[in-house]
Amino acid sequence: MLTFNRHIAHLDMDTFFVSVEHLRNPKLIGKPILIGGNNARGVVASCSYEARKFGIHSAMPMKTALRLCKHAIIVKSDFEAYSKYSRLVTDVIQDSVPLYEKASIDEFYIDLSGMDKYFGCMKFTDELKTKIRKESGLPVTYGLASNKVVSKVATNEVKPNGQIEIPFGNEKGFLAPLSIMKIPGVGKETGYKLLKMGVETVKVLSEIPVEYLQNLMGKSGTDLWRKANGIDESPVIPYREQKSISTENTFQQDTIDLTFLNAELTRMTESIAYELRTQNKLTGCITVKIRYTDFQTYTKQRSIPYTNADGILLKEVKSLFTQLYERRQLIRLIGVRFTHLIPGTHQIDLFQDTQEDIALYQAIDSVKKRFGEKLLISAGGII
Template identity: 50%
Template sequence: MSQIRTIAHFDLDAFFVSVECINDPSLKGKPLIVGGSKERGVVAACSYEARKYGIHSAMPMATAMRLCPQATVIKGTRGEYSRYSRWVTEIIAAKAPLFEKASIDEFYLDLTGMDKYFNPWQWTIDLRQEIIDKTGLPISFALAANKMIAKIATNEAKPNGYMQVGPDMGKEFLSPLPVNTIPGIGTQTYQHLLTMGIQTIGDVASRKPADMEFFLGNYGLELWNKAHGIHHGEVIPYHEAKSVSTESTFETSSTDMDFIMSELVRMTERVSYELRQDDKMAGCIAVKIRYPDFETTSRQMAISYTCYDDELIPAAKDLFYKLYRKGQPVRLLGVRLSELTGEARQTNLFENTEKKTGLYKAIDAVKGRFGKNAISRARTI
C-alpha cells in the first residue's frame, strides 16, 4: 500500500501588485493594474480591487480601462519581482525538506513523512507566517494529499488564507466546484464540457469513465481521475543551474579598448545564446579580468532576470569599466551568468517582448544552422 502523501502549495497573492504596494504604500486599496500604459499592452497583474470590475490578467489594457477608467496603471519594476521571489525561495529552501518552484510566485512542498517529527499543518502555518513577517508579502497555502488538490484548495483559500483538505476528503472537496477549476481546462474544453451537461467537477465524477473517454479521448479519462481526486504528479526538487561562462586568453596582452570591447560583446553574446538554448534567464552577471602579472579580479552584479544580449551587454560593459585598471594591458577576459532559472520569464509579462523574442529566435535559428559565429554584432567584427 502506497504512503499517503502530504503536499503543501504556496501561492503569493497578486504578487506583482503586492510588491508594488510594499514599495509604495499609497497604492494600497486602489484598483491597480500592472502592465505598461493605459493605451496599449495587456494586464500582467491587477489588485483585488480591480478584479471587482471584471479585470483579469492577460486582458487587453484598453478593455481594462473601459471597465475601470479610474484604475491606477503602472509599468512595474521587474527587478523587484525577481528580488522578492528569490527572498521567498531562500526562506522556503532553508526549511523545506523537498520543494518545487513552479513559477515566480508559486511553490509546492512535499512534507510526506514529516508527521513522525512535526505536525505538518502547524509547521506550514508557521512557515507562511515567517514569509509574511520577513517579506511583508501576503501568501496563501493549502495542504492536501496531492499537488492538484493542494493547488485548487489554495485558490479557494485566497486572498491571504490557508486551508487543509484531508486525505479522504479530496473528492468531496472538489465535487461542488466549477469544472474549469481543474488546472489545464481551457476555454474551448470548458465550452465542450458545458454542452455535455457538465458544469461541476462532481458532474465529471458521476459519469462513467467510458463515456468521458468517448467524448474526450484519453483526456476524458484523465479528467475523470482528477474529478475523483486522483493525481500522481511529483514534487520536482528545485535546483538552478549554477552558471554559464566563457573566457578568452589573448595571444598578446592588449590595451586596445576597441578590441577588448569587441571581445567582451562577443563573449556576452555567446553565453546569452547558450542561456536561451537552455530556456533559462540569468539574475546575475560577472566579468573577470586577468593582467599580464596574473593578478585576476572579478566583479558581479544582480540584474533583472534576462537572456537578451541587448540587456546583458550594457551590464557587462558597466562591470568592466568599474573593474578595469585604466591603461593596464589585459591578458584574459571572462563573462559569467549565474542565478539561472527557467521560471522568471513571467517577469516579462508586463513588457511588450514579443518582437524582441521573435528577433532572438530568428538570430538563434541562424546560429543553430550555421554556427554560433554565423551572426553577430558589428562591434565584434
C-alpha cells in the first residue's frame, strides 16, 4: 500500500490589523501602534511589535496600555478594511491550493500532503508567501510540519515574516524545550495548574503518564498529552463560503404591521447571532428574505465586515428590510440568513466598544447559555 507523510502548512498574517494600517498609512511603520477604540475606556484589539516591547497585548484596557507606553499611537479600528484584505488573501490561497482551512480572519491551514514527491512543500509554501505579499502587500509567517498543532507552534516561533519546516519525526524534539504556554489551548488556568506542579516545559509535560493527566483534567488531559508529544491527526477542514446560519418565520396571519415585523427581525437576528457566537464564527454577508401574500419572494443581501455582534447585525438586517420592502402587500414570511462564515471569537473590541459594553455582552451570553436564549431578549424584540 502506498503511504506518505502528511505535510500541513500553517500561515499567519503577521500583526494583521497593524499591517493593514501600515499599508493605509506608511508613516506608522516602526511606531508603537494600538488598534482599537479611540478612547481610554476601550480595549486594545491588536498592537504592533514596537508596542509589545512595553508589555502591551491584545484585550488589554487601553488605559493600561497608555500607562505602559505614553507615546503609543491609537488607531481607530476599521473592520471593513480588515475584512477586505482577509478576503483578498483568501482569494489568493483559493486560486493556488486544492485544500485549505480558514481558521480565522488572518490564519490558514493548507494540506500539501504528497506534494513533496513532485514539487517540494517548502518551495511551494515559500512561493505562496511571496505571491500573497505581492498581491496584498501583507507579510506572512508560516510553519510546515506533519500536523496542525506542530505547524501552528512552529509559526509562532519564527514571527515576524519567518518560515520554518519541522521534518517528520522531529516533532517532539522541536516542542521539548518550549514553555507549556506555547501549546495551543493552554490558557492561564491550565498553565497555572501545571506550573504549580513544576511542569514548565513541553518535555516535562510529555513525560507525565497520560493516565495521570486524564485523572487530573479529564478528556482535556489526554488532548494535552497528545499535543505535548506532537501527536495530532485532525484534518484540514475545507473552507466553503456557502455554509450558512439562517432562520425564517411564516406568520399565522399575513401582516403589514411594521412594529410587529421589526420585533420579529430583532428576535430572529439576535437568535442566530447568538448561534454564531456559540459556534465561534463570524459572518461576512447578510441576506433578508420577504414573501408576500401572493407567494412572490424577494431577497436582498449585503457583504459586511466580519462580525457576530448583535447591534451591528441588527442594524444591517433592518436596513436591508427597509430597502427590500417597497410594496404595500401583506407579508406572510420573513427570513434572515448569515453566510460567508469564518471561525472567529467575539470581535467586540474591534468596534470601539468600551470595557463596560464587553462585560455586558459577555454577561448576556452567559445568561443565555445557562438558562436558554429565549429567556433574555432586547426590548426591540418584545411586542
